[in-house]
Amino acid sequence: MGKKRCLVTGGAGFIGSHIVGLLVAQGHSVAVVDDLSSGKREYLPDEVTLYEADICYDLESIFEKEHPQIVFHHAAQVSVSVSVREPEMDAQLNILGSINLLEYCRKYNVERVVYASSGASYGEPESLPLVEEGSTYGVSPYGISKYVVERYLYYYRYQFGIDFVALRYANVYGPRQDPHGEAGVASIFCEHLLKGKEALIYGDGQQTRDFVFVEDVASANIAAMDADIDAAIFPAFNVSTQIQTNINTIFDLIAKHAGSTQKPIYADPRPGDVLHSCLSNQKIKKHLNWSPEFNADEGLRRTVEFFKDKINSEE
Secondary structure (H helix, E strand, C coil): CCCCEEEECCCCHHHHHHHHHHHHHHHCCCEEECCCCCCCCHHHCCCEECCCCCCCCCCHHHHHCCCCEEEEECCCCCHHHHHHHHHHHHHHHHHHHHHHHHHHHHCCCCCEEEEEEHHHHHCCCCCCCCCCCCCCCCCCCCHHHHHHHHHHHHHHHHHHHHHEEEEECCECCCCCCCCCCCCCCCHHHHHHHHCCCCCCCEEHHHHHHCCHHHHHHHHHHHHHHHHHCCCCCEEEEEEEECCCHHHHHHHHHHHHHHHHCCCCEECCCCCCCCCCCCECCCCHHHHHHHCCHHHHHHHHHHHHHHHHHHHHHHH
16 A cells, blocks of 8 residues: 555544544555644644644645645534534535535545545434445435535546545544533543543433444544445445444443443433444445454443543543
C-alpha cells in the first residue's frame, strides 16, 4: 500500500480522530477539516494540519494546498433527535455540505471518498441481521440524509469517476465519545457510574444493539481506503459485529470495569426506539477482508479506562 495524501473531515471528532491516528501511524500525509463544534484539537497528533472550517463553506484553499488523494468524510450532524426537530438544518449540513465537499473532490481529482454512513439508513428492521441490499427507508431525517449522500456518491462516480466506499456504522462506542447530549449509551454509563450518578435504562434493558468498538471502525476505514472492489456491486458495507448485545449486559460490563456496585434505574421506554438491531457483516468480510477484533468486554474495559483518566485529569 503506497503512502497517500489524506483529508479527514470531522477528523478531530470521536471516530475521525481514531482514523487520523491510524493513518499517521501508517505514514500517510494527513490533514483535518473540523469546525470543532464537537471535535477537540488535543485528539490529533501534533504533525497533523488542522483546518478549522465548515464543510458547507469555501474549502478551495484547503484543497489547493493539500491536493488530497483520499477523503474520509465524517463531518456531519449526528443526532437523530436534532434531525427530527430541525430537518432543514440536518439536510443543510449532511446533504448540501456533502455536495459542496464532493464538488471540490471533483475539481481536485480526488481518487476515492470513504464516507461515514449509518445503519439508521435502514429504518425499521423487517428481519435481522440487516443486509446492505435490504430496505433503506430511513425513518428519521438523519437516516434519510445519510442514505441520500450515498446516492450522490454514486452519481459522482458515474459522472466524474470519483471512486467511493460507504460504511454503514452500527452502534459505535469507545474512548473519546461524548457522554453529553445524544451520545452512545456506553459513554453515558461510563461517566455516570464513575461519578456515582444515577444511570437510567429506558425500558427493561432487554433491547439489543450491535455495538462495535471505535478502533474496529477506524480499521474498517483503512481497509476501505485501498480495497479493490468489484465495480458490479454497490460499495456500501455494514461495519458491525453481527452480535446482538442487550443494554443490561452493557451496563453490567461497565459496572464491572468501573468497580461500581450501583444498580440501574429503569425508566419508561422512549417512543420510537427500535427494540432490536443487528447489522450483517458478511459483505464487508468478503470484499474488504475486514472483521472486528474487539469483543464487548475488552472494548468496554478500554472505554472505562479512558473515562477514568479523563475524570481524574479534571479533578
